[in-house]
Amino acid sequence: MSRLKRKIDDYLIAWKNDNNKLPLIIKGARQIGKTNAVEYFGTNNYECFVEINFIEKSEFLDIFDNGYVVDNIIKNITLKDPSIEFIPHKTLIFFDEIQKCPNVATSLKFFKLDGRYDVICSGSLMGINYKEIESNSVGYKTDYLMYSLDFEEFLWAKGYKKEQIEDLYTCMKELKPLTDIQYDVMLENFKEHMIIGGMPAIVNRFIENKNYSGILDMQRQIILDYEEDITKYAGDLDKTKILNTYRKVKVFLGNENKKFYISKITKNARNRDYVGVIEWLCNAGIINISYCLENVALPLKANYNPNNYRLYFSDTGLLIGSLDEESQEDLRFNKNFNTYKGALYENIISEELVKSGYNLFFYKQEKPSMEIDFIIRNIDSIIPIEVKASDNPTISLTKMINDKYYKETKFGIKLCNKNIGFNGKFYTFPYFLTFLLKRFLKEKQVSDKQ
Numbered sequence: 001m002s003r004l005k006r007k008i009d010d011y012l013i014a015w016k017n018d019n020n021k022l023p024l025i026i027k028g029a030r031q032i033g034k035t036n037a038v039e040y041f042g043t044n045n046y047e048c049f050v051e052i053n054f055i056e057k058s059e060f061l062d063i064f065d066n067g068y069v070v071d072n073i074i075k076n077i078t079l080k081d082p083s084i085e086f087i088p089h090k091t092l093i094f095f096d097e098i099q100k101c102p103n104v105a106t107s108l109k110f111f112k113l114d115g116r117y118d119v120i121c122s123g124s125l126m127g128i129n130y131k132e133i134e135s136n137s138v139g140y141k142t143d144y145l146m147y148s149l150d151f152e153e154f155l156w157a158k159g160y161k162k163e164q165i166e167d168l169y170t171c172m173k174e175l176k177p178l179t180d181i182q183y184d185v186m187l188e189n190f191k192e193h194m195i196i197g198g199m200p201a202i203v204n205r206f207i208e209n210k211n212y213s214g215i216l217d218m219q220r221q222i223i224l225d226y227e228e229d230i231t232k233y234a235g236d237l238d239k240t241k242i243l244n245t246y247r248k249v250k251v252f253l254g255n256e257n258k259k260f261y262i263s264k265i266t267k268n269a270r271n272r273d274y275v276g277v278i279e280w281l282c283n284a285g286i287i288n289i290s291y292c293l294e295n296v297a298l299p300l301k302a303n304y305n306p307n308n309y310r311l312y313f314s315d316t317g318l319l320i321g322s323l324d325e326e327s328q329e330d331l332r333f334n335k336n337f338n339t340y341k342g343a344l345y346e347n348i349i350s351e352e353l354v355k356s357g358y359n360l361f362f363y364k365q366e367k368p369s370m371e372i373d374f375i376i377r378n379i380d381s382i383i384p385i386e387v388k389a390s391d392n393p394t395i396s397l398t399k400m401i402n403d404k405y406y407k408e409t410k411f412g413i414k415l416c417n418k419n420i421g422f423n424g425k426f427y428t429f430p431y432f433l434t435f436l437l438k439r440f441l442k443e444k445q446v447s448d449k450q
Contacts, residue, residue, distance in 0.1 A: 002204065002207070002208070003036070003040060004033070004149070004153070004156070004157050004200055004203065004204065005153070005156045005157075006033060006037050006149070006153060007150075007152075007153060008026070008037045008144065008146055009037065009040070009041065011144060012037070012038075012041040012045075013041075013045070015142070016041075016045060016118065021118070021142070022108075022112055022140055022141050022142045023108040023111055023112055023118075023119040023120070023121065023137075023140065023141050023142070024119070024120045024121070024141070024142050024143075024144060025098075025108075025120075025121045025122070025137075025141050025142070025143050025144070026038065026120065026121070026122040026144050026146055027122075027143055027144065027145050027146065027285070028122075028124075028145060028146035028147060028285050029124065029147075029148075029226075029284060029285030029286050029314065030124040030225065030226070030229065031199055031200075031201065031222055031225070032146055032147060032148045032198075032199065032200065032285075033146070033148075033149075033200040034122045034146055035053075035096055035122060036200065037146070038051075038094050038096075038120050038122060039051065039094070041092075042092045042094055042120075045092070046090060046091060046092040046118070047087055047090040047091070048085050048086060048087050048090055048091040048092070049091075049092050049094070050077070050084055050085075050086065050091060050092070050093045050094065051094045051096060052077070052093070052094070052095055052096065053096040053097050054095070054096065054097045054098065054100035054101040054104075055096075055097040055100055056097075058100070059080055060077065060080060060101075061100065061101050062076075063076040063077055063080070064076075064101075064103040064104070064106070064107055068106055068107050068109075068110040069110065070110055070111060070114040070116070070117070073107060073110075074086050086117065088116040088117070089116060089117075091116075091117050091118070092117075092118045092119075092120065093111075093117050093118070093119045093120070094119075094120050094121075094122070095119070095120070095121045095122075096121075096122050096123065097122075097123050097124070098121045098122065098123040099123045099124060099233070100123075104121055105121075105137045105141075106137065108121070108137040108140045108141050109137060109139075109140040112140045113140075121141075124229065124233075124284075147198070147285075147314065147354070147355045148197060148198030148199050148200070148314070148315045149198030149199075149200065149203055150198065150351075150352060150355040150356075150435055151189075151190060151193050151352060151432060151434070151435045152165060152435045152436075153198070154189070154192075154193045154198065154203060155189060157203050157204075157207055158189065158207060167182070168182070168186065168433065168436065169436050169439065169440070171420055172420060172429065172433055172436055172440055173440065173443065175420055175421065175422050175427075176420065177419040177420050177421070178419055178420060178430075183419060183430065186430070186432045187417070187430065187431075187432060189432070190348075190431060190432035191335055191337065192206070193317075193348075194316050194317070194320065194337065194344060194348050195212065195215075195317065195320055195331055195332060196212070196215050196219075196317050197219065197315040197316055197317015197318055197320070197321075198315055198317065199218070199219075199222060199315060199317065199318075201218065202215055202218050202219065202222075202317065205218065212332050215317075216321055216328060219317055219318055219320070219321025219322075220321050220322075222318060222321075223318055223321060223322055226246070226284075226286055227243060227246070229284075230242050230243055230246065230284075231243075233284075234280065237276055237277060237280055238277075241265075241273070241274055241277050242277050242280060242281060244265050244266055245262075245265060245274065245277050245278065245281060246281055246286070246287070248260075248264075248265050249287060249311045249312070249313060249319075250313075250319060250322050250323065250343075252264075252310070252311065253310075253311075253312070253319070253343040253346075253347065254343055257364070258310045258343065258346070259292075259308065259309070259310060260278075260309055260310055260311045262274045271307065278309070278311070281311075285314055286313070286314055286318075287311050287312065287313060287314055288311070288312045288313075288314050288350055288351065288354050288360055289309050289310075289311060289312075289360065290309060290310045290311075290312065290350060290360035290361060290362050290374070291304035291305065291306065291308065291309045291360070291361055291362075292304060292305050292308035292309065292310075292361070292362055292363065292364060293305075293361050293362070293363045293375060296363055296375065296382060296384075296400070296406050296408070296409065297382075297408060298377060298380075298382060298408055299377075300359065300361050300375065300377055300382070301359065304361055310362060312346070312347045312350040312351065312360075313347055313351075314351060314354070315351065316344065316347045316348045316351055319343075319344070319347050320344065331344075337389070342387070342388075342389035345387050345388075345389050345415075345431060346373060346387050348431065348434075349373070349374065349385070349387045349415055349431065349434055350374070352434040352435050352437075353374060353376065353434065353437075355435075356434075356435065356437065356438045357438065358376050358438070360374060361374065361375045361376075362374055362375060363375055363384070363400075368399075369396075370396045370399055370400065371396050372384040372385070372386060372396055372397065372400060373385060373386050373387045374387070376441075378441050378442070378445050379445060380408075381408055381409065381410045382406070382408045382409045383409070383411070383412065383413060383441065384396075384397055384400050384401070384409060384412045384413070385412065385413045385414075385415060386412070386413075386414050386415070387415050387416070387431075388414065388415070388416035388417075389416075390416070390417065391416050391417065391418050392416075394412075394414050394426065397412045397414060397425075397426055398412075398425060398426070400412065401425045401426060402425070411425060411426055411427065412425065412426035412427070413426060413427050413428075413429065413437070414426050414427070414428045414429070415429055415430070415431050415434060416428065416430070416431070417430060417431065418430060420433075
């Protein structure tokens, strides 16, 4: 299996070169490539790379039992395995699966103050009690939230070079339509990415086999693994309620308004009985939450309704893997993505926005009728985004831009199966350019101020 280039690779190099760096905790759902990324980084950038996986090597669970003095921790490690070598200022210590050993969190302060060894920690978000870690390591750690592959990383996996991706961005920046061959090839790549998702093992299999053989089985196994983890790590929360909620995400996405209703999960379900469940699934890294804005005004985080939300799968491939057999065949053989009420397109856009660093918000009002799929922001303006499964009219988008009531909205974005364009009110981009959207908006803002 070949090693996939990941965006975290450059981040880790920058972290190593930072003289003021703190111990690093890499957070994220299981099977997204956290361990592989750190192993690759550690073996290629340090003279000594020490990896302790607290699930595989449970004998190391007690290395903190007699305190957190770094010399004592190192002594305990080498007592258990004398072959391990530590060279000051040339060693990376990698504590993996730290959900099995919460004491690691307390040790980070001591490793930072000692300063002789670089430390990275990781573990499944489902299994990490971050409230405990936050209290034990506040001020002495840096968090990095990792995801499955986004579309750009998928293109890297397929062999596309930086220059080819830069060509796409140049067209976007100059509002120049892509050539037919650029458009058709990238749209086909994007559809492949939607079907298989971004889990590294699945992407590798697809790249090597050049077909979908075995992909569905792998997706369904990951879904089962997630459900098993829920039963392991839900803590004080009701595991059945978490499972019921997780399994219903695809059901509500298939509805017309996509709103998630706790009351419709099971008979007599009430919001107050599900406090913390949605947040747990989001913190576990397996769903993304989009909140409805009560007022379309900045700051967005101060204007949303916490009880009105939509839920999306954090990996669209897993959403597709959870669908019925007929949907599977329609998607894989007919590439018919217009079924399921546009939910697949919305889900992949939500995924790409989150992986770009955006929080998810939407807007919906009844009178007069208006619905905006996603709302993001730059420094001083609100940017509404409509996602269209086909090239339908953008009534709500146009209405919001024209209405003086939404004074912080200066332009909008339409994402659909259509080439690059701008009509003076909103930009039109094909779905597959969403991963370049943040860069486009940032550079646009700079150029607008010049």
